[in-house]
Amino acid sequence: MGIIKSKCCHESADVFIEKKYYCTKCYHQCKTYNDSFLVSLMIFSVLAIILGLILISSSLNDYKFIKHNKIEHFEDVQLNDSAITTKLVELGCILPNVALAQIKIESANYTSNLTKRNKNLLGIRKGNDYRVYKTYTECLQHYIKIQNMYLKAIDRKYAEDSTYIYKLKNMK
Numbered sequence: 001m002g003i004i005k006s007k008c009c010h011e012s013a014d015v016f017i018e019k020k021y022y023c024t025k026c027y028h029q030c031k032t033y034n035d036s037f038l039v040s041l042m043i044f045s046v047l048a049i050i051l052g053l054i055l056i057s058s059s060l061n062d063y064k065f066i067k068h069n070k071i072e073h074f075e076d077v078q079l080n081d082s083a084i085t086t087k088l089v090e091l092g093c094i095l096p097n098v099a100l101a102q103i104k105i106e107s108a109n110y111t112s113n114l115t116k117r118n119k120n121l122l123g124i125r126k127g128n129d130y131r132v133y134k135t136y137t138e139c140l141q142h143y144i145k146i147q148n149m150y151l152k153a154i155d156r157k158y159a160e161d162s163t164y165i166y167k168l169k170n171m172k
Contacts, residue, residue: 076135079110084121087137093144094151 077087081100088096106123107115114120119133122143133139161167 075137077137077140079115079136084136084140087140088144091137091140091144093140094147099143099147 077083081104084103085096085100088099093099103121104110106112107121110121114123114130118130119136119139120130121136121139124131124139124142124146131139131142133142
């Protein structure tokens with residue numbers, strides 16, 4: 001049966017009267033517990049928690065792997081004029097036709113080594129080195145960020161018309 005623990009104020013009971021256990025100090029009726037069952041239940045609970053954490057961790061790693069590969073393999077833009085123009089518009093590019101013209105010049109019509117090796121469509125540099133992108137889409141996102149910085153820099157400095165940037169952004 002295992003060890004009997006007192007539910008009252010004392011540690012154990014060993015008085016057995018009429019098929020019931022009583023505390024030896026206060027004579028309250030004791031509840032009986034099978035320690036081996038409790039230990040087994042505790043071990044099972046701990047193992048279930050550990051297994052659950054392992055499964056969650058594994059699922060998160062699978063999700064990150066799938067998400068990472070999905071972005072690079074399935075969601076990257078195709079190297080042709082219509083796909084790039086569509087992606088530029090989707091990303092909020094201002095003057096996507098001008099951007100496409102720059103891309104075609106800088107990438108030698110999508111054939112340059114820099115374009116293929118670094119996924120750098122526009123010859124974008126950081127200092128003296130060309131930037132390396134994981135995807136062509138990432139390169140386009142960076143280009144749009146640069147484009148927006150230049151537009152903010154010329155706002156009210158370049159043109160006398162205070163709505164010049166607004167007009168430029170809405171001319172598509």
